[in-house]
Amino acid sequence: xxxxxxxxxxxxxxxxxxxxxxxxxxxxxxxxxxxxxxxxxxxxxxxxxxxxxxxxxxxxxxxxxxxxxxxxxxxxxxxxxxxxxxxxxxxxxxxxxxxxxxxxxxxxxxxxxxxxxxxxxxxxxxxxxxxxxxxxxxxxxxxxxxxxxxxxxxxxxxxxxxxxxxxxxxxxxxxxxxxxxxxxxxxxxxxxxxxxxx
Amino acid sequence: xxxxxxxxxxxxxxxxxxxxxxxxxxxxxxxxxxxxxxxxxxxxxxxxxxxxxxxxxxxxxxxxxx
Numbered sequence: 555x556x557x558x559x560x561x562x563x564x565x566x567x568x569x570x571x572x573x574x575x576x577x578x579x580x581x582x583x584x585x586x587x588x589x590x591x592x593x594x595x596x597x598x599x600x601x602x603x604x605x606x607x608x609x610x611x612x613x614x615x616x617x618x619x620x621x622x623x624x625x626x627x628x629x630x631x632x633x634x635x636x637x638x639x640x641x642x643x644x645x646x647x648x649x650x651x652x653x654x655x656x657x658x659x660x661x662x663x664x665x666x667x668x669x670x671x672x673x674x675x676x677x678x679x680x681x682x683x684x685x686x687x688x689x690x691x692x693x694x695x696x697x698x699x700x701x702x703x704x705x706x707x708x709x710x711x712x713x714x715x716x717x718x719x720x721x722x723x724x725x726x727x728x729x730x731x732x733x734x735x736x737x738x739x740x741x742x743x744x745x746x747x748x749x750x751x752x
Numbered sequence: 753x754x755x756x757x758x759x760x761x762x763x764x765x766x767x768x769x770x771x772x773x774x775x776x777x778x779x780x781x782x783x784x785x786x787x788x789x790x791x792x793x794x795x796x797x798x799x800x801x802x803x804x805x806x807x808x809x810x811x812x813x814x815x816x817x818x
Contacts (some may be wrong), residue, residue, distance in 0.1 A: 694817035
């Protein structure tokens with residue numbers, strides 16, 4: 555029975571795709587998890603270059619400092635899973651056309667940093683691609699309090715949410731908590747693709 | 753004559769829009785979605801949608817970090 559389940563999951567994931575907006579702490583860690591899980595295709599969008607300060611929580615390496623995050627992450631994913639199809643888009647998401655790179659994926663993951671941009675992005679996906687499931691996160695900063703994190707389902711929007719956490723403008727971003735949220739998002743994406751694990 | 757906002761019981765105000773309710777509740781975060789009785793209300797409709805009596809309102813806010 556277990557083998558059958560595994561076979562089914564492998565097949566379904568291989569046929570599926572996830573788009574990730576932002577390749578910082580949330581996006582880079584979520585992408586790596588999805589790659590390990592065997593997702594067939596990833597669309598990765600970011601405009602930033604890797605800085606040394608990013609290494610405290612983002613899935614990159616020292617020697618990659620200065621590289622575009624899209625290129626660095628593609629490189630890292632290919633070391634884990636060379637079969638995955640990766641589309642990289644090295645550009646800033648601009649208000650009015652934020653949904654463009656994600657028209658053709660099964661699930662969108664919001665992994666941006668700024669609250670205003672997060673809100674705008676979610677709004678654009680919900681209005682312009684109303685049938686598209688979107689997974690988002692809010693309340694990433696701080697450490698500890700893992701059990702304050704919950705999932706909120708609001709129609710096609712799935713929020714990984716800690717309403718008591720402070721903004722990253724006023725609190726630290728730490729690797730364990732950011733990675734928990736990132737993997738929470740990736741786990742939700744799997745659940746959306748595969749259906750509830752019964 | 754009351755509504756529930758994020759699990760908290762508050763007075764219902766006739767003809768109050770989502771925008772007015774958010775102001776009354778002093779929710780100042782950049783908001784993303786408001787759900788009234790399991791129905792999602794988008795930001796662009798906040799100033800038009802009126803909050804009905806006895807409804808359950810969920811307000812999800814976004815804060816920075818990623």
